[in-house]
Amino acid sequence: MKKLLLLLLLFCFSITSFSQENNLNTTIEKGIAFHDAGEYDKAIKEYEKALEIDPNSSLIYYEIAFSYFSKEEYKKAEKYSEKSIELDDQNLLPSYITLANSLDMQGKPKKALKVYEKAIKKFDNYLLYYNYAFTSLNQGKIDQAYDAVIKAIENNSTHPSSHLLLSQIMDTKGNRIKAMLPLYYFLLLEPNSNRSGKEYNRLISYMDLGVEKTSPTNININVPMNDDSDFSAVEMMISMKKASNSMEENKDKTQLELFADNNESIFSILGELKNEKNGFWWELYVPVFYDFAKSDLVEPFSYYISVSQGENATNWLAENQDKFNQFASWFEK
Structure with a gap:
């Protein structure tokens, strides 16, 4: 009889536990749905209901923190991120990121950097390195930002924002080529977003740098100088190629055609210069773009x-399906 009673109690407890867990998951899912719809207050209310069921859930505390961060209530986001971190389980990484970002948005970048540094000791994650680099750059710590964003890209080379940040860092350092290469890569990953048009125009501005047409027959070329001798030949070639765009033989070419021609020259000379050169720049960016040059893919790539510039580019892609398909197949390698 006692055994039967015990079994009945265990069975009832199992049903109750299952019901509570099911209700908890449903409530959290409702909160996430509200958050994704931009209804952050409703999301937080659902999460608070979930806390009544499980007051020790790091996930719930993190989701509350994330919703408060999204509605720009950074102090509350900081509070709930810390609660999630205190529980020290599988939601530790996103909670560290939200905490550090919340501190940064409150004008506490030094504290934010310390949080990132603590998290980096626990996790080898590209988002930590990226955010650490971003905050470092804003604090004027250029070399620290550079080292961190390189680690972010090595950790995940498909993260567009890391390449964009590296380009901005190299622009700050005054290195045109090293600002262009990650910008090409960013546009390869993200060709038509809200920020793509602006960054495309920045890429074009690098090509124009140091080239001034003073009269119909006279062009002044001033090659930007920096301490990077590896890319000095490319610097010279870009300026010379840009200057040649106004020559008689190119007068009937469109801006997009000239852009593709310039890219062909840049990528080809980069590959020729590589030889035995090693290191991040020569092993990540140069092989990709030189492969485009060798495989006749520079034109569709360009x-x-x-595409952020309007219908001329999209029309060309539609009218040259074979070339575009050949380029698209490159992604499948």
């Missing part, structure tokens, strides 16, 4: 990363 139009693909130009």
Whole structure:
């Protein structure tokens, strides 16, 4: 009889536990749905209901923190991120990121950097390195930002924002080529977003740098100088190529055609210069773009990363399906 009673109690407890867990998951899912719809207050109310069921859930505390961060209530986001971190389980990484971002948005970048540094000791994650680099750059710690964003890209080379940040860092350092290469890569990954058009125009501005047409027959070339001798030949070639765009033989070419021609020259000379050179720049960016040059893919690549500029690029891609398909197949390698 006692055994039967015990079994009945265990069975009832199991049903109750299952019901509570099911209700908890449903409530959290409702909160996430509200958050994704931009209804952050409703999301937080659902999460608070979930806390009544499980007051020791790091996930719930993190979701509350994230919703408060999204509605720009950074002090509350900081509070709930810390609660999630105190529980020290599988939601530790996103909670660290939300905490550090909340501190940064409150004008506490030094504290934010310390949180990132603590998290980096626990996790080898590209988002930590990226955010650490971003905050470091804003604090004027250029070399620290550079080292961190390189680690972010090595950790995940498909993260567009890391390449964009590296380009901005190299722009700050005054290195045109090293600002252009990650910008090409960013546009390869993200050709037509809200920020793509602006960054495309920045890429074009690098090509124009140091080239001034003073009269119909006179062009002044001033090659930007920096301490990076590896890319000095490319610096010279870009300026010379840009200057040649106004020559008689190129007068009937469109801006997109000239852009593709310039890219062909840049990528080809980069590959020729590589030889035995090693290191991040020569092993990540140069092989990709030189492969485009060798595989006759520079033209479709150039139009693909130009789609933010309007219908001329998209029309070309539609009218040259074979070339575009050949380029698209490169992604499948």
